[in-house]
Amino acid sequence: MFFLDCNQSACSHDEIMEKMISPLQAVTNQIAATQNYCAGYNKYLNDFLIPLYVSTNYFRDVEMNKLTKASPMENFQSYMDLMSYNYELSNRSLIASMRVVSEYLKKELPLATEAFLNTLLNKEGENLESFTARQAEMAELVTKTYPKIISDIEPEYGFHFERGKNIKFAETDRFIVYQILPVDDKVKVREDGKPVLIIPPYVLGANILGFLPGENRSYTHCFANLGIPTYIRIMKDISSTPALQVMTCENDTLDTQFFCEKIKSRHGKPVTLNGYCQGGFMAVCNILSGKLDGLIDALITCVAPMDGTKSKGLKHFLASLPPRFRDLAYGTKTLPNGNKVGDGDLMGWVYKLKSIEVESPLVVFFRDMMMLSPKNGKTVKVSKTAAALNYWLRNERNDLPLSITEMSFASYTVPVTKDGTLPVKLFGQELNFKRIKEKGLKWLICYGKHDDLVETDTALAPLEYVDAEISAFPKGHVAIATSWSDPGSACALHTRFGPENYRGPVRFQLDLDIEIEQSRKKNEKSQVSSQKPEEPLNG
Incomplete structure (x- = not known):
């Protein structure tokens, strides 16, 4: 042949x-x-x-x-x-x-x-x-x-708290807060700096925010490497922590209150609360409950779903599902001790079904x-x-308490009302976006231009009710934590970027600290002026 x-x-x-x-x-x-x-x-x-x-x-x-x-x-x-x-x-x-x-x-x-x-x-x-x-x-x-x-890649990926390189700062029955230290030992944390507390997503886990520290690609280390007092709230292992399995949203809020009190007491400055994805929505709810009043003065949310009903993809997916089957019970796992939790793997799979055109095996x-x-x-x-x-x-999917599952489900099925009231309550009280304006909190909303998980309208929903600064990052859902966490990237988090001069979250935090210091010095100067000794009386 x-x-x-x-x-x-x-x-x-x-x-x-x-x-x-x-x-x-x-x-x-x-x-x-x-x-x-x-x-x-x-x-x-x-x-x-x-x-x-x-x-x-x-x-x-x-x-x-x-x-x-x-x-x-x-x-x-x-x-x-x-x-x-x-x-x-x-x-x-x-x-x-x-x-x-x-x-x-x-x-x-x-x-x-x-x-x-x-x-x-x-x-x-x-x-x-x-x-x-x-x-x-x-x-x-x-x-x-x-x-x-x-x-x-596992040894290089994520935080690896078991190595003891970061400080265990505080703990409750459900969470541990670690202080994240700079990768470079020569960089010292500014004890009098303005602290930030990062709230990771429940399902996607915290390690995506500590992506590749050794390669200078870590959202959390972007703060820490500049000497900012940086803390992150880590959920305990839900499979072996009954208190977390039965946690309520009120427990979540009170734990955050406890951590913010300790952080503010240590550094003498109000905390910036920074929530990523689902953690951003939870952070906003914590603030709107009033339990963090006087403890925080600023908020950063990154790719956080503020009104899930504005998500065209997931809204269509859920609307197409017959009403009988729109029930969280179909994704609920019963643990050996009888407690019920939301199945994290199954929730990740639901997002694959939503995007079946690109996630089919x-x-x-x-x-x-x-x-x-x-x-x-x-x-x-x-x-x-x-x-x-x-x-x-392939590896980072966490089960989550049913209360958090129910809160997320409500945010994707019931819209925010015309006056800004959320579809969830805390401590029996309604939550309204307008409270952030009433308290004078500064808010930076970061979102991904091509995020198909938390779409732009979903992340920017609060703008209908309050004023907030926005930063639009190229690429998708985790690009802020991966691509743009590189200090040498085009949209580095500690810089201003793009024609619109957007501020990255780290730049936002640094500027807040500068403003506090300038205000403090101004007050000290005015106090000195007002305390000049009186001239002696003649006679």
Whole structure:
């Protein structure tokens, strides 16, 4: 079949044997590639389906209760609606999968044809052996090398409080507050500086805010590395902490009050409360309750969902779900001690379903494979940033107390009223955005321009009721914590950036401290002037 195009005078015996073996090597390469493709896709598929199997158990338990409380016709209609919903979801997944496979074939099929012709006609260029070798290498990268790179980044990723490099500052039954120290030992924390307390998201975990400290990519260390007294509230392990399992939103608020009291007492200045994502919404609710009055004077929220009903993607997703199944019970896990918590893995999976066009297992598999495809014959090097992001995506999902789950669910299903009242209460009282204006608190709202998790309208909802400063960061949901936490980046957090001269959160904090110091010096000067000794009386 193949033209060797050589004669006894032109080709050595070794060259002839090499040309004869080449097709066999191509077949061997293709078999290896196919095995790796199947193993790799199976892993991606399992990662996607495991939460489905878990949710099926929850679904069964809840439905065993509901079936007897509704009429047969109502049950039938609900299941027909659910089947229609699943059909629509599957259809979106299938279309997205076909699209990504088409893109892959469009890229690789011409190369395969060219390699076949080069081999058949003994022409220069990539032949079948080298083409299939590249395919085998690419498949091995996805299934073996890439997962190992992701696993190996763990020692560099996140805070690692067990190493004792940061100070355990305060503790309640539910949380621990650590003081985050500068990475460089030569940088000293300013004890008289204005402190910041960071509230991480519940589900996504705190480590995304301590991304890669050794690489100068850590949101929290951006504050600490400039000598700012920096504290972060860490949730205890919910699986072994009953007090956290049954925590109420009021407990959350009182714990934050306790921490702010201790921090303010230490540094002599009011605290800046800084919430990221879900932590931002919780921080706002804490403030609106009135329990933090006199303890804080400023607020920073980053990509925080302030009115979830303004989220077009998630709102449509929830609205499409038949009413019977819009129930948190379908995502509730019962622990061995009988306490119930929200299943963090399942909540992360719900966001995948919302974005099924980009999160379908086949789409993700081919996306990673094309990303790792050798370029110009050279193996692609996976950056630490990419490895750490994927480590976070694969490993960082926390269960959360039902009270917090219910609060988040309410914020995504019930809109803020026209007068600024939130759909949740604390201590039996309504919460209204306008209280922030009444208390004269300064508020910086940071959001991602291309955030598909917390969309722009969702993050900026408070602007309808109060004045706040905004900073729009390029990219998506975690870019502020990853890309822009690099001090050398275009939108570094300690700088002003962009044509609009936006302030990063660290710049905002530094400027607040400068204002406090200027005000203090001005007051001292006026006091000195008013205390000049009186002139002695004559006589």
